[in-house]
Amino acid sequence: MLDVALISHLPNFADFSRVELEDFIRQASARRVEKNTHFFSEGETASSFYLLLDGYIRVVRISPSGEQIIVRYIASHELFGIAAAIGRDTYPANAVAAVDCVALAWPMSLWPDTVKRFPSFANSASATLGNRLMDVQDRVIELATEQVEHRVAAALLKLLEQAGKETEEGILIDIPLTRQDVSDMSGTTLHTVSRLLSSWEQSGLVKSSRKKVIITDKVKLTNLYNR
DNA sequence: TCATTAATTGCCC
DNA sequence: GGGCAATTAATGA
Structure with a gap:
């Protein structure tokens, strides 16, 4: 019951x-x-x-x-x-x-x-x-109008809104998420997503590992997207 | 330990 | 930026 x-x-x-x-x-x-x-x-x-x-x-x-x-x-x-x-x-x-x-x-x-x-x-x-x-x-x-970087950033921010979970390192997207998944959301390829995440990781915006993305600097990621 | 699945990177278009 | 291939890394049976 x-x-x-x-x-x-x-x-x-x-x-x-x-x-x-x-x-x-x-x-x-x-x-x-x-x-x-x-x-x-x-x-x-x-x-x-x-x-x-x-x-x-x-x-x-x-x-x-x-x-x-x-x-x-x-x-x-x-x-x-x-x-x-x-x-x-x-x-x-x-x-x-x-x-x-x-x-x-x-x-x-x-x-x-x-x-x-x-x-x-x-x-x-x-x-x-x-x-x-x-x-x-x-x-x-x-x-129709945005660069790939912006679309990927927007996809991540959207997920953050829906499935964001605070952790010590930043806000975790609490869904197992492959590069392929992110590319299927933003109309690009897993390669581009992988490269973007790597470069964002270097500049301290995100941290990612297998099936896991943590946003460490939401403000910068948002700015990237608004530009 | 092995097989599978995911992620990264370099090269070329 | 995308496509492809080679390589490496992580995971789970």
Whole structure:
């Protein structure tokens, strides 16, 4: 039996009564997904919507030429797979666990009624979609106008926002992240990312090792990006 | 220890 | 900047 405490503190559920929340969570099922396996794939019938409780998810699309593009990462407490909210009956992208993940899943058939009954739920879903739309727009502009250095810096700063964790050395991006991953996010190659990270490491902006990036000077990295 | 996967670097376009 | 290859490093079975 799932506990309402898992979600009761989230703004999505602000106007659910205790009973309504209990009823809602009774209809959820917990889904554990191992690192590097799919929650769902692009084009699949969207039978559930999800709330990520723990972990990080990569949203991935495959370009016509077969290259993988990381569209974004999803962090804990975000809704995902909300195809119904944008009037689709299939998922628009692949959702892959970047680490071992736990999420709650509800049947998509509950979506319309839930949105109707609970403004807090509807509003936070809209906000989530709105934020993602803004991110996409930012990235379109970046890809069209910015230098590679700026795009890579922007990708790292975005991840920092979502998955930053304070450590003694700096702020760690708390997701296993290869050079390839970073290049799949910023439209460049792993070689260029490797070279950039090496030079940034020399000038003290970041520290990186295998699947790990720590930002040691966020201000300088941000300035680099704003130039 | 071995096989696999990731990262770095140099050379060339 | 990207593509490629050679090499080295880290990791996990």
